Amino acid sequence: MINKKFKLFSNCLTVKGINRGIIIDFQRENYFVVPNQVIDFISEYSEKNVYELFKDFQNDKPILKKYIRFFIENELIIVSDDIRRFPAISNHFERPYSIDTITLDLNLSTSILKDFLEQRIDNLGVSSLKLISGDFNLQKLAEVLKIIDKSRIKSVVLYIKHNNVSENELVKLKDKFSRIAEIIFYEAEKGNDSRESNFIYERNSLAEILAMKISDQDDFLLNIANFNESLKYSSAYNRTVFIDDLGNVRRYVEDESIFGNVAKDDLREVVLNSEIISFWEINKDKIKICRDCEFRYICPDGSIPFKIDEEKYYSSSNSCNYSPYTNKWNAMQ
Numbered sequence: 001m002i003n004k005k006f007k008l009f010s011n012c013l014t015v016k017g018i019n020r021g022i023i024i025d026f027q028r029e030n031y032f033v034v035p036n037q038v039i040d041f042i043s044e045y046s047e048k049n050v051y052e053l054f055k056d057f058q059n060d061k062p063i064l065k066k067y068i069r070f071f072i073e074n075e076l077i078i079v080s081d082d083i084r085r086f087p088a089i090s091n092h093f094e095r096p097y098s099i100d101t102i103t104l105d106l107n108l109s110t111s112i113l114k115d116f117l118e119q120r121i122d123n124l125g126v127s128s129l130k131l132i133s134g135d136f137n138l139q140k141l142a143e144v145l146k147i148i149d150k151s152r153i154k155s156v157v158l159y160i161k162h163n164n165v166s167e168n169e170l171v172k173l174k175d176k177f178s179r180i181a182e183i184i185f186y187e188a189e190k191g192n193d194s195r196e197s198n199f200i201y202e203r204n205s206l207a208e209i210l211a212m213k214i215s216d217q218d219d220f221l222l223n224i225a226n227f228n229e230s231l232k233y234s235s236a237y238n239r240t241v242f243i244d245d246l247g248n249v250r251r252y253v254e255d256e257s258i259f260g261n262v263a264k265d266d267l268r269e270v271v272l273n274s275e276i277i278s279f280w281e282i283n284k285d286k287i288k289i290c291r292d293c294e295f296r297y298i299c300p301d302g303s304i305p306f307k308i309d310e311e312k313y314y315s316s317s318n319s320c321n322y323s324p325y326t327n328k329w330n331a332m333q
Helices: 036-045 050-056 061-073 110-124 138-148 167-176 206-210 224-230 274-280
Strands: 005-008 012-016 020-025 030-035 077-080 101-105 128-133 155-161 180-186 199-201 240-243
Touching: 005 012, 012 036, 020 036, 030 036, 036 050, 050 061, 061 077, 101 110, 110 138, 128 138, 138 155, 138 167, 155 206, 167 180, 180 206
Parallel strands: 101 128, 101 240, 128 155, 155 180, 180 199
Antiparallel strands: 005 077, 012 020, 020 030
């Protein structure tokens, strides 16, 4: 072993925070909290001869053995004579279409809605729809889902204001249209006591739910595609738009800016607007506090970023439940 070299498995990646770091094992969907010095150690000695390690750590062999034992026990490293046989996974992120997810207000007129869903949405490459129903109309919703069933849309999440909605009718709807992934009731007066696993009752407002404020580490997204996207883009808003009840195109639900209208504009051209693209590119490295967090590339939080005057970094519209400076969660403090 002394003449062999080591490196992290390709599916294991590291992130440093201001106080500590993490090693993420994407294959097992797990992560390990480690001192930043461990990540520095990996960066410096990866793909080098194990002999060099023992030579450089001859006065700290217990520490070195502790590191190596930790890596091997958790199956984080490869030790091999030919490390070139284990190339790194590319962190390049690219998609063939410019829009992945559309949040759509179902109060949009039926004619515009049908035209958009029947004639144009497949050309956009959209894979996911978030449908908002503030004034619940079962018949209209069923008609929309019938159109979607003939499209390339892969998944649909329904956001329904909780007011005299028949859960039994929605169960029938869900059973009929398999692309419904979840039904989320917002401003609900009761908690999650439904027998339906994908029926979720939230007391919060629609905007608060869509902001996806994280509660704890169970909310993290431990997949390599999301990680690579987060290196350059907003994991919450990249390649997404909101279409309101008048057909206006906005960046998010409470956005005051309007960039076009689906009744008359080609959405493929609308999203080329520099303000939309700049918003998509606000990843957590550009946001105060987030940029210091070891979890920034696996965190789905969608708090709206904003800038004050000519500040270098953005601020977040919501405070986070986790502090990278104390490394504690609010619920645990």
